[in-house]
Amino acid sequence: MSAHATDPATETFIAHRNLLFTVAYEMLGSAADAEDVLQETWLRWAEVDLSQVRDQRAYLVRITTRQSLNRLRAMKRRKEAYVGPWLPEPLLTAPDVAEDVELAESVSMALMLVLETLSPTERAVFVLREVFDVGYDEIAAAVDKSPAAVRQIAHRARRHVDARRPREVVSSSETRAVLESFRRAFETGDLQGLLDVLAPEVVLVGDGGGVKQAALRPVIGAQKAGRFILGGSGKFAGRLSSDLTVVNGNPALVVRLDGEIDGVMAIRVEAARITGLYYVRNPEKLSRVESETTLTLR
Structure with missing residues (x-):
């Protein structure tokens, strides 16, 4: 080219x-x-x-x-x-993506997971209409449906997503503060520190892709999630470190074992607590966390 x-x-x-x-x-x-x-x-x-x-x-x-x-x-x-839960591939994004609230929410791990629950056509219509503000006629041409059908699909998809997306928009600074508290507890093996920052109903989802060890189904509840996290990290005491960074437009942790990337941890925050914890360990999904990917809505 x-x-x-x-x-x-x-x-x-x-x-x-x-x-x-x-x-x-x-x-x-x-x-x-x-x-x-x-x-x-x-x-x-x-x-x-x-x-x-x-x-x-x-x-x-x-x-x-x-x-x-x-x-x-x-x-x-x-x-x-796929072996175990499937999580989206995390992308290291420029800090200015986090400043664009609309873009940051649209590529957040939490919303991307909600989009996974839509049918392919519903997802296409939702993304084009709600994220990129494409007109109904243009979407209709893209998905081979009538404009009237596209309006119905858009309404159904929006209702489905709204019922599952976070109820409040949390600022990047608040998410970072919560993540810092989590990081301190994670790195020091402080269970009580984790319980203080995890919501009682927190859901931990790990993606190892059958290549790296990860929970084969979501871990639900603060006690279970906290013990699972520390059980895994405890085996590598002193060898684990984490860097605060911006992944998919939102604060996240890049976790390293002996200096090598072990995974990416993204979070969903509501009421100053972590309600969703997403840990991508599958090596095939970690190639985009060392150099920035440019994302844009325009």
């Missing part, structure tokens, strides 16, 4: 690449699959007669959506065979 920097099709694709990646990632929860979708989008875009395209950005989003839908249906089979 770089060999033809003056080619209008290439220039347009590059100009919108970060947006297209964000669309694909929000639909798929996988950076690797989102990159594959972008490659497929480029191949189709390169064959388009640009003189026939009225809105190039909208056209590119439409191609990306269709490719993402195809990929989403194929991923469903992969997830059914």
Whole structure:
């Protein structure tokens, strides 16, 4: 692509690449699959007669959506065979993503998990309408439905997501403060410190992908989650460390064992307590936490 920097099709694709990646990632929860979708989008875009395209950005989003839908249906089979819970692939994001409240919430681990409970078409419609503010007619063209059907799907998906998303918007600074308290307790093996910061109904979800050890089903309740965390970290006393960083637009911890990345821990905070704890250990999902990925809604 770089060999033809003056080619209008290439220039347009590059100009919108970060947006297209964000669309694909929000639909798929996988950076690797989102990159594959972008490659497929480029191949189709390169064959388009640009003189026939009225809105190039909208056209590119439409191609990306269709490719993402195809990929989403194929991923469903992969997830059914996955060992243990499946969590989205965490992305190291620039600090300014955290300042964009709308973008940060849309790519948060908590909301991405809610999106996993939608059907592929519902997810596509929700992401395009609620996150990227795409018009109903344009969404209809992307998902091969009538505008009236898309409105119904959007309403149903919004109701489904609203019933499951966090009820309050928590500032980045508040999340960071809660995470700092968790980090101190985690690194010092302080069970009471963990119980002070974990909500009684906290849900801990671990993703080892059958490669790294992780709970095969969610751990529910502060006592169980606290003991599970310290049981795992206790075996590596003195060898574990953690860095506070920004993952998926929200404060998170990168956990290291003997200096090597062991996993990424993201949280969901409500009423100054952790209600959701998500620990990604599958090595195949950790390639995007050492260099920043640019996400954008525009």
